[in-house]
Amino acid sequence: MQTYKMEGLQTVKCYGSSMAFKAKMETVQGVHGVKTFVNRHGVEVYYDPAVTDTVQILKAIFRPTIRKYSLPAENVPMLTVVNLGVEGLHDAMDMAYFGMALDQIDGIYGFTSEFDCPVKITVYVDPAAGITEETFAKTIDVKELVVKSKVKTAEGVKEIDKTYPMHTDLRSYSVDEQPVTREEFAQIMFKDIEKLDGKFLANTEKWGDDAQFPKAVYEIAYPLIDKMLVRNSFPYFKSFLSTTDGIVSVEWVLRDMVPVMRIHYVKSMWDDDRIWNEILQAPKWKIRMMDDSFQEVDPRLKFTEQGKTVEETAVK
DSSP, rough: OOEEEEEEOOTOOOOOHHHHHHHTTTTTEEEEEEEEEEEGGGEEEEOOOOTTHHHHHHHOOOOOOOOHHHHHHHHOOOEEEEEEEESOHHHHHHHHHHHHHHTTTTTTTEEEOOOSSSSSEEEEEEEHHHOOHHHHHHHHSSSSEEEEEEEEEETTEEEEEEEEEOOOEEEEEESSSOEEEHHHHHHHHHHHHTOOEEEEEHHHHHHTTTSSSSSEEEEEEEEGGHHHHHHHHHHHHHHHHSTTEEEEEEEEETTTTTTEEEEETTTTOOOOOHHHIIITTTTSSEETTTTSOOOEESSSSOOSSSOEEEOTTTOO
């Protein structure tokens, strides 16, 4: 048995996150135990080197990321593709801080990350922005990230500096010969949103027979889903839909580079006005908890533009 020690895992910060980390490690064949140290954000992983290794442990900890900052304007039809190799990106918080760091460079529209040693980062940049390897190095090879943040005080809203730990190191840099179009960029960034699709098993069992319960599809454009905070709140809305009679599934499509949500429903049970008023403008959401109990919560998302029912033949 061997021990692999790691420090600075910002996701290990309380009892709940420690349990989540242990649960993740239990999925790695050859791992036989875990200790977490919340005060220093550290872990010790006990593993059988005949079955697994540190690379597989790091891969289990790693969380691939797709981060879109904005869609290029029409006067930026092509984007340069930059490939970076970055050490020090281990967990979700590392990627969050790294994303905030890249967001400080003007001319970057988004990036993706894939597990490798070092981690492979693909960045999509404005070719006219003049972003160089030195630009990336100055942003990545730092010990801390300072971000301007607005906070409410008794005297009003003030801007303060918030500091986040960084332990990243730029190891490699290259530029693809072939650029991508803004349409291709939008499709790449959309892959993360597609993961939000879901079918609702209990509702499908009740109303899944299309002959007995004909379906319709309500579409609503929702570009706000590109924002990470909004996307992280979507599972609550998805749970709310799953507890709503006559709603059998939800999916996302990209139309004219704008994310569109499609709610599949039983025609005889819903219409556009009721979907808008009773679902998208609901004062409370009934959601299913981990123990299969139900709880009413305040809405986590706001919808301001109404959608409409479309023909089922609509495709992505």
